Amino acid sequence: MRVRNYIKTQPLIFDGAMGTYYAELDSAGKKCELSNLNNRELILEIHEKYLDAGCKAIKTNTFGANKIYLESDFEKVKEVITKGYNIAVEAISEKDAFVFCDIGPISFVKNENLFEDYKDIVDVFLSLGGxxxxxxxFSSDEYLKDLAKYIKSKNKEAFILVEFAVSPDGFTRLGLSGKKIFKELSNVEEIDAIGFNCVSGPQHLLDYxxxxxIEDKIVSIMPNAGYPTVVNNRTFFDNSSDYFANQMLKIATQGVAILGGCCGTTPEYIRKTVQKLKTFTLDDILKAEVILKSESNESKIENEFLIKINSGEKVIAVELDPPMNTDIDFFMKGAKILKSLGVDAITIADCPIARARVDSSLLACKLKRELNITSIPHMTCRDRNINATKALxxxxxxxxxxxxLVVTGDPVPSAKKDEIKTMFSFNSAVLAKHITTLNEEIFKxxxxxxxxxNVNxxxxxxxxxxxxxxIISGVSMFLTQPILTKEALKNLKLAKETLDAKILGGIIPVVSYRNACFMNNEISGIKVSEEITELYKEVSKEEATELAVKISVRITKEIAPYVDGYYIITPFKRIDIVERIIVEINKTKGYASNRK
Incomplete structure (x- = not known):
């Protein structure tokens, strides 16, 4: 009997966790996939215990069978897959059960294309008759659509199940919405079933x-035993197998056709689940209660900054660095001055140059509450994971x-890497996509x-x-690095022609010859032309201030046709210079009349 026919009349119950159960039986700490080669009897025994518990589908012991995880060439990976598949087939030889070729996610580096790596793994299974x-x-649906199509092109009768690991709030570790992935992949003809496993316990996935x-869809749920506890560097799951089985019955009543266990679920968990579901058939499914979302009384807050820029008004945003201590007087006084000048927004860096400063988000809230100023806090991916970011x-x-403003973030200085650990579990594009999903699902x-x-x-x-x-991830506006060279201006023009987004042109006043040299050599992403640098040689502080204003105003006029507004970066707390630049901008013909 094929899987499709089986689940027409009854739920298909999988085995539990190979990895964590293997660790209980073998304390040597080896990667369990390698035991396909050197301890096949133990792997066979684990399969048989799950089958004796009553499951009707087992996973091959190949979850981490890839070159990255096994730290080997593909010949060894192929051997691990081959032996793992053959052990599973042997285990069901006298049982009425299915073997599923198990493929886990491959660790990746930025911009790496792993499709061929997955395809090589699939080809081995296909050659074995899988x-x-x-x-x-999985934490992303990347590659899965193409892999499903590839498998079906080789075997149109193949059954393909994809599962994603989501936290209790429904997001993967990359910040993607499990619900959105479910909806998208449910429409992919080549994918037969879709569901969730790992990370969350049964109650979390039931509520989720x-x-x-899920009507007319084949859904799979394989939760962890519960939340793990680490004792002496070993991971344990203290939850009850009876509790797990009761929750799995409730999950089945939601119309879930494929059930099983992930981390922490032993043969006992599966045995109890099978007993609970013994008399259960798909005809017994209770229609899940429809939970209607009540209309919220929360009032909608208009985004004044976005309204202005979308109406064609050239906006001005000014960046103020947060203080490195609790002395906030200068920051607040500067913000008040900028508000009096009609500045549209204040941007606040998030610990620039990876040095601890007052949190940009907290300052943004303070400006909103006390001065009613639009603020744009920077949010880096350097110091917090996706969960902490969502909370913020x-x-x-x-x-x-x-x-x-989403940014990947400056790296921690080499000298401090032993003291300060960075997160960098996602980048600005991933963060933007996560916020876009939250916009669609949560934020009113x-x-x-x-x-x-970076125009430089x-x-x-x-x-x-x-x-x-x-932009595809949801970014609608770019703030550029400072434009202080002809090449940067040329790149700005090109960006305006090719990007479907608003652009704020970066302006940073150069305050001295030393400042120009420092930015050229020490600040990533900033380039000061030789022509501008030479102007500051052997001039007084007063003359340098005049130059800073003059050059900055000139640049605003040069970039005006190619920007939707200006992004002025305050140098060394020199609000006085920024103030004069803004006054000059507002005097510009054809611009002052547009400002409120």
Whole structure:
């Protein structure tokens, strides 16, 4: 009998966790996939224990069978897959059960294309006669559509199940919405079933799928035993197998056709689940109660900054660095001055140069509450994971801060890497996509997502390609690095012609010859032309101030046709210089009349 026919009349129950159960039986700490080669009897025994518990599908012991995880060439990977598949087939030789070719996610580096690596793994299984495939614990749907199509082109009868690991709030570790992935892949003809496994326990996944439209879809749920506890560097799951089985019965009543266990689920968990579901058939499914979302009384907050720029008004945003201590007087006084000048927004860097400063989001909330100023806090991917970032975004949204600038973040200085550990578990494009999903699913007052554009990049075409990816991820506005060279101006023109997004041109006043040399040599992403640098040689501080204003105003006029506004970066707390530049901008013919 094929899988499709089986699940027409009854749920298909999988085995539990090979990895964590293997670790209980073998304390040597080896990668369990390698035991296909050197301890096949133990792997066979584990399969048989799950089958004796009553499961009707087992996964091959190949979850981590790839070159990256096994740290080997593909010949060894192929051997591990071959032996693993053959052990599973032997295990069911006298049983009425299915074997699923188990493929886990391959660790990746930025911009690496792994399709061929996955395809090589698939080809080994196909050559062995594998017809049922499980892609489990994925954090993204990248490659899965193409892999499903490839498998079906080789074996149109193949059954393909894909599962994603989501936290209790429904997001993968890359910040992608499990519900959105479910909806998209449910429409892919080549994918037969879709579901969730790992990370979350049964109650979390039960609550999660209650609001899903799973009618006419084959859904799979394979939770962890519960939340793990680490004792003496070993991971344990203390939850009850009886509790797990009861929750799995409730999950089945939601219309879930494929059930099983992930981390921490032993044969006992599967045995109890099978007993609970013994008399259960798909005809017994209770229609999940439809939970209607009540209309919120929360009032919508207009994004004034976005309204202005979309109406064609050239906006002005000014960056103020947050203080490195608790002395906030200068920052607040500067903000008040900028507000009096009609500045449209204040941007706040998030610990620039990877040095601890007052949190940009907290300052943004303070400006909103006390001065009613639009603020754009920078949000880096350097210091917090996706979960902490979501929590921060929720707080910002509640406070009425609805503009944010996403940046990957400066690296921690080499000398401090032993003291300070960075996160970097995602980049600005991934963060933008995560915020876009939250805009669609959670935020009543969606964020306007801004990002950085380096017009001084040596390979600007590559920078434009990255910008296009950010736009696809939900970025609608770019703030550029300072424009202080003819090449930067040329790149700005090109960006305006090719990017479907608003652009704020970067302006940073050069305050001295030393300052120009420092930016050229020490600040990534900033380039000061030799012509401008030479103007500051042997001039007084007063003369340098006049030059800073004059050059900055000249640049605003040069870039005006190619920008939707200006992004002025305050140098060394020199609000006086920024103030004079803004006054001059407002005097510009055809511009002052547009400002409110």
């Amino acid at each position: 017809g049922n495939f499980l892609f489990e614990t 799928i209650k609001n899903f439209d 975004l929720l707080g910002l949204n509640i406070e009425g801060v609805n503009n944010v 007052n969606p964020f306007n997502i801004c990002a950085a554009l 990049a040596i390979n600007f075409e590559s920078e434009l390609n990255q910008a296009r990816k950010k």
